[in-house]
Amino acid sequence: MASQWENLVVDARDPARLARWWAEALGYQITYEKPDEIEIRRTAEELPGLVFVPASEAKDLKNRLHIDLRPSDQEAEVERLVNMGARHVDIGQGAGVGWIVLADPEGNEFCVLKQRGPV
Structure with missing residues (x-):
């Protein structure tokens, strides 16, 4: 079961x-x-x-587990979340990846993915 x-x-x-x-x-x-x-x-x-x-205690290391969000408009969603209090973070993701890493108000990282293409 x-x-x-x-x-x-x-x-x-x-x-x-x-x-x-x-x-x-x-x-x-x-x-x-x-x-x-x-x-x-x-x-x-x-x-x-x-x-x-x-x-x-406060969070002080990179998350080992995180949430991925997939909005229909990545740029607009990132702007909305940042306006709500999220912030951009660099966890070593590099340039040209299909996601943007943000952190919530307590520093927990999460990713905002690009819209999924045709399967």
Whole structure:
């Protein structure tokens, strides 16, 4: 029997603030909120979700796991996310790659990919 992917858990200095940032970025909604845990999902019934929990230390190294976003317009989405508080980061990706690396307000890296071409 296989497992079902329920959530991706994100350690955060300010879980509620970061959860709300990601909910706005992804068009998700808050589906559960307690002082030590806040979950967002596309809909209450749809998995997986993102769960934000408290972390006592700040992030200081490159993520080993990150989210990739694929918008219909990469340039417009990067501009929107930067206007929301994301920032450009260099993790050694080099020039000419099909993605742009950003970091959320707590420094967690994620990629904004180019639109997928015909398969």
